Amino acid sequence: MRKSIPRGRQSDERGQSLVEMAVMMPLLLIVLAGVLDFGRVIYINVVLTNGVREIALTGATRSIEESLLESLAIQELERAGIESDALVVSIEYTETGMPATDTIVVDANYQASLILTFLPFSNVTLHSHAELPIFWTLTE
16 A cells, blocks of 8 residues: 655655755865866876976987077977966086986976865975986087
8 A cells, every 4th residue: 555645745855855965066066176176287297297308308319508498398388288487497417427427407396276275285386307318418
């Protein structure tokens, strides 16, 4: 035999679902924004690392001044979507190792701003480093 549910209970259950959704929706949106932020930071880190390696390879295979390499690095990273305002690139030619080998060292730092600005860390500093032996001779 089928029992009938009084009318008052059905409307209470609908209201309960609405309250549950109203409580959970902000939490789900915060989690979604966190996942998007994390993915964006990973993407920026990969782009930064690849750009630094590309510039180090360019400087290792061709005799190019450090200032020109720095401007090429900034242009390369801007094309990939990294803002140059929060980007610092440093390039230097050094002698390292035993016996001394001429190398090019490229460092880049980037301040990535997050979507979730209410967190205590709304900016993340990303760092990338590349060091390669040069294939041409340094003239002094």
